[in-house]
Every structure is written in C-alpha cells, then in structure tokens.
Amino acid sequence: MTYKQYYVFLIALTVFLASPVFANGETVRFDAENKLYRPEGWRQWVFIGAQVTPNDMNGGQAYLPEFHYVYIDPVSFEQWKKTGAFRNGATFVKELLSVGSKEGMTGNGYFPGEFIGLEVSHKDTNRFPDNPGGWAFFSYGKPPYGEISADLKGDGELDCGGCHARGAEDWVFTEYYAILNEERP
Amino acid sequence: MTYKQYYVFLIALTVFLASPVFANGETVRFDAENKLYRPEGWRQWVFIGAQVTPNDMNGGQAYLPEFHYVYIDPVSFEQWKKTGAFRNGATFVKELLSVGSKEGMTGNGYFPGEFIGLEVSHKDTNRFPDNPGGWAFFSYGKPPYGEISADLKGDGELDCGGCHARGAEDWVFTEYYAILNEERP
Numbered sequence: 307m308t309y310k311q312y313y314v315f316l317i318a319l320t321v322f323l324a325s326p327v328f329a330n331g332e333t334v335r336f337d338a339e340n341k342l343y344r345p346e347g348w349r350q351w352v353f354i355g356a357q358v359t360p361n362d363m364n365g366g367q368a369y370l371p372e373f374h375y376v377y378i379d380p381v382s383f384e385q386w387k388k389t390g391a392f393r394n395g396a397t398f399v400k401e402l403l404s405v406g407s408k409e410g411m412t413g414n415g416y417f418p419g420e421f422i423g424l425e426v427s428h429k430d431t432n433r434f435p436d437n438p439g440g441w442a443f444f445s446y447g448k449p450p451y452g453e454i455s456a457d458l459k460g461d462g463e464l465d466c467g468g469c470h471a472r473g474a475e476d477w478v479f480t481e482y483y484a485i486l487n488e489e490r491p
Numbered sequence: 492m493t494y495k496q497y498y499v500f501l502i503a504l505t506v507f508l509a510s511p512v513f514a515n516g517e518t519v520r521f522d523a524e525n526k527l528y529r530p531e532g533w534r535q536w537v538f539i540g541a542q543v544t545p546n547d548m549n550g551g552q553a554y555l556p557e558f559h560y561v562y563i564d565p566v567s568f569e570q571w572k573k574t575g576a577f578r579n580g581a582t583f584v585k586e587l588l589s590v591g592s593k594e595g596m597t598g599n600g601y602f603p604g605e606f607i608g609l610e611v612s613h614k615d616t617n618r619f620p621d622n623p624g625g626w627a628f629f630s631y632g633k634p635p636y637g638e639i640s641a642d643l644k645g646d647g648e649l650d651c652g653g654c655h656a657r658g659a660e661d662w663v664f665t666e667y668y669a670i671l672n673e674e675r676p
Binding site for chain 1: 534535537538540541542543544545548549553554555558560562588591592595596597598599600601602603604605606654657658664666667669670673
C-alpha cells in the first residue's frame with residue numbers, strides 16, 4: 307500500500323466512522339414515534355454556509371441567537387449536484403454558536419464563541435406526508451445535546467416551517483448557500 | 492454490495508475525488524519556486540469556523556472584508572485530533588464572501604452573498620525554514636481564482652504573518668474554532 311493509498315484509506319475510514327450511512331442508505335435514523343436520533347458526525351458533513359443574527363442587532367432578543375453553521379448530509383449533497391433538488395431523506399444541521407468576540411486582529415466584526423444549540427431539518431414526503439413539503443424540524447437543545455429529538459413541528463407560522471416556507475427553494479434558504487449555488491447542475 | 496456499502500463507497504470516492512492526497516501524503520502541491528497550486532476540493536475539507544468583519548463595522552474599509560469560511564485539510568485534522576498540534580504540511584483555507592443581506596426571516600444579522608476571495612496558509616518548517624513557525628501565506632485573488640498562488644510573504648507586520656503571530660496557537664486563531672477546541676486531545 308502506497309502512502310497515497312494509505313491516506314485515502316485513512317480519510318475514507320474517517321468519513322465512514324464520522325458519518326455512518328445506515329443499511330437503507332439513510333444518513334439518519336428515527337425511532338418508532340418518528341423522533342430523530344441526533345445525527346452522528348455532522349461537523350464532517352458538507353458545510354454549506356454560516357450566518358450571524360446576534361442579540362445586539364435584534365434588541366437583545368434574537369429569535370435564533372448568534373452564529374449558525376449549516377451542513378447538509380453528504381449523500382444529499384451528491385444528489386443536489388446531480389439534480390439541483392433535495393431528495394427524500396435530505397438532512398440539514400444548523401449548529402448555533404455564541405458570539406465570542408466583536409473585535410479581532412482584522413478589525414471589528416462577529417467572531418464565534420461556544421456551541422449553544424443544535425437543530426435539524428429533514429425532508430421525507432413518505433414519512434411526514436402531512437408536513438408542508440415533507441419537511442420536519444427537530445431540536446437537541448443546548449450542549450450536552452439530547453440523544454433524541456424534541457419535535458419542533460414544522461407546519462406552524464411561528465415555528466421553523468413558518469419561516470422556512472419562505473426560503474428560496476423547497477423550504478431551504480438556498481439564497482444564503484453560495485456552495486449549493488455553485489454546485490447547482 | 493449492500494446499499495450501505497454502496498453509499499460508503501460513493502462518499503469515499505467523492506472525498507477522494509474532491510480532496511486528492513498526493514503520493515508523498517500531502518494534500519497540496521508546490522511548483523519549483525515554492526508557489527502553491529490552488530488546493531483542490533477545499534470546500535469538502537473540514538470546516539472549522541466562520542467570522543464576519545464587514546466593511547460597515549470598519550469605517551467602510553475592512554482589512555479582510557466580510558465573511559470568512561475557514562477549513563483545514565482532512566489529514567491535518569486527523570493529526571490535530573491525535574496530537575493537538577498542527578503538523579508540517581498543515582493547510583488552512585480561508586474563503587471570503589460578500590455580505591449578501593443584513594435582514595432575514597430570523598431577524599437582523601449578516602447573511603453571506605458571493606465568493607470574493609481565497610487565501611491559504613501552509614506550515615512546513617522544512618520548506619519555509621525562514622518563515623516564523625514555518626508558516627507561509629498565499630492568495631488566489633478574486634473569482635475566478637488563480638491556478639497558482641501569489642505569495643503573501645508571512646513575516647511582515649502588515650501582512651498575514653503579522654496578525655497570525657498573535658493567534659492563540661502556532662499562528663492559528665484557534666480561539667475562534669470551537670470545532671478544533673472540541674476535538675483537542
């Protein structure tokens with residue numbers, strides 16, 4: 307085995323261990339009540355974008371405080387590159403971080419601090435036939451994150467689905483994800 | 492081949508194609524003058540953090556305008572998890588994005604727009620023995636990015652190294668990278 311093969315094997319093994327794909331080809335799994343187990347290895351999924359909606363720009367009461375790091379599962383990213391659409395089974399993770407600092411060596415801005423929350427959206431028109439677009443939304447609270455989701459519903463005006471219905475495409479704010487836009491077929 | 496094996500193979504193949512590792516185990520390659528070829532597949536490297544230092548928080552003249560998405564090469568990430576240090580060969584990519592919007596469904600904030608720049612730091616105390624910490628800094632300009640780097644030096648007070656010397660660890664601003672901090676051994 308050459309060095310090259312060894313490193314490729316190492317990386318492939320890491321991806322495999324970090325991002326298990328279950329026997330049905332899914333990257334996440336549900337319990338019998340359609341609660342979603344916390345995804346594994348999401349920080350090595352495909353990062354698609356970050357935003358910051360800090361408390362100090364929202365009267366001290368941001369709806370989703372501070373930084374968001376957003377990822378898509380790697381199987382759905384491959385599908386997106388081929389089809390420009392989100393497959394049944396598409397899963398997005400949004401991890402929230404506090405603002406750690408507003409001043410750095412390169413000037414004033416927003417710099418991330420600690421992880422403060424984990425939320426997931428998942429599309430499956432078969433599993434969630436009554437949810438608009440088949441999208442369901444889940445939360446794992448603050449660290450240490452829960453093993454199993456609290457359902458955030460997905461169909462009300464004041465919960466996730468209410469805003470996400472106004473995303474540019476299929477309940478997703480693709481307008482903020484330059485990486486998805488560049489990979490659009 | 493089961494579905495699971497198929498998808499793992501697909502993902503491993505994607506990582507391989509997106510992030511080639513060269514015969515010497517390196518994730519990047521240089522020309523004879525130590526100019527660095529633009530890394531391949533950096534958006535599927537390991538994302539470690541994002542910051543925003545927008546023009547409108549810096550008198551209209553930000554030193555590094557707007558959003559930064561920062562990645563580390565996957566081989567060096569594996570090394571960091573084992574050692575808590577950056578190996579010779581460690582490569583960071585910082586991609587710059589414009590501010591696309593300051594108002595979204597979840598409130599006021601900074602939302603990314605388009606890619607506007609690509610910069611890389613690379614540590615190698617053998618290749619760059621005269622650079623502090625062995626770090627060299629490179630730029631690929633604005634899109635479409637160059638194939639080969641413009642050297643940003645790395646040892647002056649007003650260029651990359653001048654600020655990076657003040658990063659928390661080894662010329663890296665690890666204080667902003669919660670993902671690295673969580674994976675510290």
